[in-house]
Structures are given as C-alpha cells and as structure tokens.
Amino acid sequence: MKVRLGDVCDKASSSIIQKSLEGHEGKYPIYGASGLIKYVDFYQREKPYIAVVKDGAGIGRVMKLPAYSSVIGTMQYIIPNEKVDINYLVYSMEYMNLAKYFSGATIPHIYFRDYQKEPLNLPEIKVQKKIGGILSNIEKLIAFRNQELSKFDQLVKSRFIELFGDP
Template sequence: MSWALKPFGDIASLKNGKSIKPGLSGEFPVYGANGIIGGANEWVYESSLILGRVGAYCGAVELCEGRFWPSDNTIVVQAVEDSVTLKFLYYLLKHADLNRYAGGAAQPLLTQSRLKPIEFLLPPLAVQSQIAAILSAYDDLIENNTRRIEILEEMARRLYEEWFVQFRFPGHEGVGLKESELGLIPEGWELLRLGDCMELAYGKALKAQDRVPGDYPVYGSSGVVGSHCESLVEGPGIVVGRKGNVGSVFWSDVSFFPIDTTYYVRSEVPFSYVYFNLQRQRFLNNDAAVPGLNREQAYALPFLLPDQDVLSRFSSEWERIYGLLRRLERINVNLRAQRDLLLPKLISGEIDVSDIPMPT
C-alpha cells in the first residue's frame, strides 16, 4: 500500500474543549492551550491530542494517553483507528505548523472548519507505527534524562539544606554554636548583610525587536525570554528578578544578557552558595502596581557566610553534581537536534524508515 493524501477531517474527529476554572486540583489533568493548567475530579476524554485553539499558543500540540479535561481554549483530536495511529498523528501535527491556518482579527484562532480540509500525506499504518516508534524513542530518552536532571538538582538543593540550614556539614560534630539574629549558627561563621557580600547589578534594556538571535540567552524576570548575538555578562552567573517576578533566581552556565527587569550578581562568595542562598531569601515586593524588588531593601537582608573551608567543600560537591547535570543537558540538546532533523524527513517519506536505527 502506498502513501496517500487525506483530509484531516477524514482521519480524526475534532471536538472543542469545555469551560473549567484553571488552577484547581484533582486526579485528572486539565489542559489549556499551553499544556496542563490544573486538575479536575472528572474527565472528559482519554488517549487524545490537544490543540491550542486561541491566543499565543494557537496550534500547539499536546499528547495525553490517559484521561483528562480539555479547557475551552483547546480542540481535542482523536485518531480514526483504521486511518492513522495516535502517536504518528501527534508527530504529523507537531510538524504541520497549525498556527498558519489560524484566523481571527484580535488574536489567532483555530476552528474545526479551518482544520478539517487540511490534507496530510499518510503512509500505511505499519509504517506509521515504525516512524512513531523511532521518534518516541528520542522523546523517551529526553524525558528520562530530564528526570535525572531534576533528581540531580534536588540532590544539590538537599545538600545545601543539610550543610547550611541544618548545619550538618562535614566536621560539624567538632564545631560549637553561637547565638545570632537567625538563632544558633556555627562558630566561625559570620552573619552579615546581603549587601556586604554581593552587588545586585542592573540588567540592560534590550527590546525584543532589537535582539539578534544568537548563542547567548536573554534573561527576564521569568527566565530565558530569547537569545542575542552578544552577551552582557560572562558566565556562569546568577540572575535575580527585579520587575514582574520579584526575587526569582536563575543560574546561567554560559555568558548571557540580563535585561532591565533583572539584576545580575557580582560577588567574591562562591556562586554555588550564593545561588541557593538567594533562593531562600524573603525578597519583598516594593511596588503595588508593578511588582518590584528594591535593591536597598534586598541589601539589608541577613546573609549567613560560612567559613572558607566549608564553602570550598560545597563548591567541589556542586561541581561534581553539576558536571553530571550539564552532561545530561548536552545529551538532550543533541537528541532534540537529531529528532527535529529526522521528523520532517520521516513524516514526508523523504527517507526510508527501515534505514534509521533506534537512538541509544
């Protein structure tokens, strides 16, 4: 059997999602246009695709193989079993750039009437399953590495808490405790002010239209918001949210460009310690209209400075953990690049699926 062109409406059923209040909790995930937005105690569909129907995430594609509730910002897509497999349809739609079929004057809007006539080239079901298996293998490896990265991040966080919150650092048995503003702290450690130990330097304005895509991440108070051909700060470095997401803390392993809604850190204290310390600080919002972090108020916060030996040991442990984490991130970058290179060629039939080995 050869490949054949078929309208979207012939290979899948399309149904609009149902209204539900976002942010609730429950056994079943609630999907909005940008993914999971909460939970629900009831479910409406299972084993389906979810398309972003309206707004910035119009045309985004999610796969849910369990039971779920789709919000009214979505369209639910269910595969017609004798025409297309669900996993193949998922990759087919991911490649289709559905946003280009959107209408709407004020904001992008996808409708069933616009989607159903779109024609897709489909191979036989057996070939669909082979293609989906190869692409899924890449996604499974990426997901597994992502879980391992999360475990390593949690290990580093718990190590910080054990050493610098619970004071069970190497050799703590032989160190006495003394009174301080924060309570008992180890002898030989200093309780200073945050401003004594670091500078929160202002980021620099860089509007989206002025950015030239490049190798350097651009940080706003919500994290990475783009890239640029030039950096402002040499990495590794720490970014702190100044406007918007007040007190958010991000680590950049590479040189980066922090925009004017952020601060970046200058300090002689090891960044590995500063990073976790800042995450535990209680930064205050100083502006009722637009959330803002006042630098002088931040500088007045207490900052516990351990002795140099403990800091050096922690930095060594951090480097060991973070080295493994970086390696997994690099592997994921390569896996995504390979998958994204293969996807259009497999989906279009440009290359024979039998010629592609499974990723390892």
C-alpha cells in the same frame, strides 16, 4: 496514500472555563495551553487524544494527552479514528504548523474547518506505529539528555562556588 487530516480524525470541543475549576479536586488531569493545570474530580475523554490550542497565545500547539483527562475551552480535542496511529498523527500535526491558519486580530483563533484540509501522508498502520514509536523514543532521549545537561550545569556552578566562593 495521501489523505486530508479531516479524513483520519474528528474534533470535539470543551466548554470548561478555568475559573470554574475552583473547588474541583480529584485525580483526573485537566490541561491548558501551557500544560497541566490541576487535578479535578471529572474527565471528558476516556481514551488518549490530541489537543490543539485553538485560542490565544500558542495557537496551533499540538500535544498528545492521556485517557481520563480533559482540556479547557481554549483547546480542542482531536480524536483519531482507526485508520491512524495516535503517535504518528501527533508528530504529523506538529510538522503541519497549524498556527498558519490563524484569524482574528485581538485574540487569534484557528478553526478545524480550515486545518482539516491539511494533506497527510498515510502509510499502512504498521508503518505508522513504527514511525511513531521511533519518534517517541527520540523525543524521550532528547528529554533525558536535556535533564543531563541541566544537572551538569548545576554541577559546574556548584564546583565554581566550591573553588571560588559565593560572589
């Protein structure tokens, strides 16, 4: 079935400013466009959600984030409804290339009102979970292989130094 993105999720905003995080230390992660910023003593979301970078560098970047966490104001919460599996939705949104909806010359922005119209193939929830699980496993395998490559690279460099000395 073909639906629009806005049919399977809602948006929510964050008003947290990164500068206001000083003095807040705790166990709840807070994220920005580049990933984890720090751990604070509060959270805004009790369930896993999708975050979209809506302002500045990296607009349109999509990431799935855990329960009991928050994002700063340059990001937007995307909350999936019961019709869609969160893993399926995050991979679908990554494929959509939301950055194409940007506006603004100095600081680029994207708005949910624009990208909520993006078409989405929506199979049965059971099929969505299967597809999301497969893609998640592939992503984990790629991360593992990248770690392996990094370790092999370190090994080659250390063997070179061992054989020829440190230049």
